[in-house]
Amino acid sequence: MIDALVRSAFDVIGVVSAVAAAHELSLTQLRLMAILRDHEPTMSELADYLGLDRSSVTGLVDRAAQRGLLTRVPHGEDRRSVRVALTVDGRVIAARGEAEIAGALAPRLTVVPTADRRHLADLLDSTLQPPPR
Amino acid sequence: MIDALVRSAFDVIGVVSAVAAAHELSLTQLRLMAILRDHEPTMSELADYLGLDRSSVTGLVDRAAQRGLLTRVPHGEDRRSVRVALTVDGRVIAARGEAEIAGALAPRLTVVPTADRRHLADLLDSTLQPPPR
DNA sequence: TATTGTTATACTCTATAACTATA
DNA sequence: TATAGTTATAGAGTATAACAATA
Numbered sequence: 001m002i003d004a005l006v007r008s009a010f011d012v013i014g015v016v017s018a019v020a021a022a023h024e025l026s027l028t029q030l031r032l033m034a035i036l037r038d039h040e041p042t043m044s045e046l047a048d049y050l051g052l053d054r055s056s057v058t059g060l061v062d063r064a065a066q067r068g069l070l071t072r073v074p075h076g077e078d079r080r081s082v083r084v085a086l087t088v089d090g091r092v093i094a095a096r097g098e099a100e101i102a103g104a105l106a107p108r109l110t111v112v113p114t115a116d117r118r119h120l121a122d123l124l125d126s127t128l129q130p131p132p133r
Numbered sequence: 134m135i136d137a138l139v140r141s142a143f144d145v146i147g148v149v150s151a152v153a154a155a156h157e158l159s160l161t162q163l164r165l166m167a168i169l170r171d172h173e174p175t176m177s178e179l180a181d182y183l184g185l186d187r188s189s190v191t192g193l194v195d196r197a198a199q200r201g202l203l204t205r206v207p208h209g210e211d212r213r214s215v216r217v218a219l220t221v222d223g224r225v226i227a228a229r230g231e232a233e234i235a236g237a238l239a240p241r242l243t244v245v246p247t248a249d250r251r252h253l254a255d256l257l258d259s260t261l262q263p264p265p266r
Numbered sequence: 267t268a269t270t271g272t273t274a275t276a277c278t279c280t281a282t283a284a285c286t287a288t289a
Numbered sequence: 290t291a292t293a294g295t296t297a298t299a300g301a302g303t304a305t306a307a308c309a310a311t312a
Contacts, residue, residue: 002238004254005145010164011261012142014184026301031143043271051147056303058272063301080270080311105135108260120256121137123249127241128144159278176294189280191295196278213288213293269312279302289292 005127012105019100023093028052029064033094036070036086046084069093138260145238152233156226161185162197166227169203169219179217202226 013027020030028050035041035049043061047054061084064070069090075081086094112120146160153163161183168174168182176194180187194217197203202223208214219227245253 001242001250001254002235004257005141005238005242006149006234007261008138008257009142009145009149012138013146016139016142028302044269052302053304054271055273055305059302075270078270078312082271101139102135105138109134109138111259112256116252116256117134119249120253121134123245123253124137124141126244128140161279177292185279186281187294188282188296192279195295208293211289211293215294267312270310271308272310273308274306276305277303280300282299283297285294285296287293287295289290 015104016101019097019104022100023097025093025097028060030094030097032060032064033069033086033090034098036084036090037094037098040073040083040085042075042081042083044081064090148237149234152230152237155233156230158226158230161193162202163227163230165193165197166202166219166223167231169217170224170227170231173206173216173218175208175214175216177214197223 016030017027020027023030025033031050032046035046039045039049041049043054043057046061047057050057050060052060061070061072065072068087070084070086073083073085075083109117149163150160153160156163158166164183165179168179172178172182174182176187176190179194180190183190183193185193194203194205198205201220203217203219206216206218208216242250
């Protein structure tokens with residue numbers, strides 16, 4: 001059971017990494033962009049989401065910004081702070097990445113009987129820890 | 134369904150990475166040691182298993198060997214080739230790591246009804262691609 | 267004083283290209 | 290010639306420590 005969960009995890013992460021690599025992105029860069037699809041976080045919030053030190057996020061954001069995938073937006077209220085947002089280009093690539101991940105994983109799910117899918121998804125979700133804040 | 138699979142994968146990999154980090158190992162180093170529990174591969178075979186370039190494996194093995202976790206063993210037949218094997222220390226740490234991963238994931242599985250576990254494991258395994266050779 | 271973000275620095279991980287030794 | 294492994298090199302990713310600007 002635990003073995004199956006771990007094997008599946010490595011398998012899925014492998015697929016996601018391959019999709020990222022196809023866009024010359026690291027797994028972390030793709031995660032970063034996925035987060036930015038729904039949020040416009042500060043650097044510190046981003047560090048919390050990703051579980052990284054703030055100084056690491058500086059580099060990640062630098063490299064992605066240099067490629068035109070995202071931008072730093074002045075915060076306004078707190079002048080120490082910046083918000084990070086996808087550019088139009090970044091949004092296109094993020095959407096494409098998500099679609100490719102779905103496309104790559106879909107064939108594996110054809111072996112799961114349709115009747116089982118909802119159940120499997122629920123079981124998997126129930127095993128997730130509540131995200132730490 | 135796909136979302137649940139991906140979320141679960143990141144969650145599980147996070148747990149495995151944390152266990153690795155607790156032993157000051159990277160995810161790859163821990164994977165390497167897990168492979169060596171059951172195999173005594175050549176450097177090239179290791180590169181295939183891990184999906185890395187041979188030159189990357191040289192560095193991984195160097196660092197782990199320097200910590201006394203594994204050793205290069207002369208192959209005998211083909212004098213170009215070496216085999217990689219865990220040391221006694223390495224075997225202890227690999228076993229401990231596996232136990233800690235199981236221990237860290239077990240609490241999450243308590244929410245899965247006992248009757249569903251076999252079924253969930255089978256479903257997850259059925260989604261795995263046959264490993265590329 | 268505390269927080270936000272960056273910089274300086276160092277190490278791991280990874281790949282590409284070139285090399286040595288052996289086959 | 291081909292294969293096994295290493296070395297040289299370069300860049301990404303990461304953390305720690307120290308810093309400047311702002312709160």
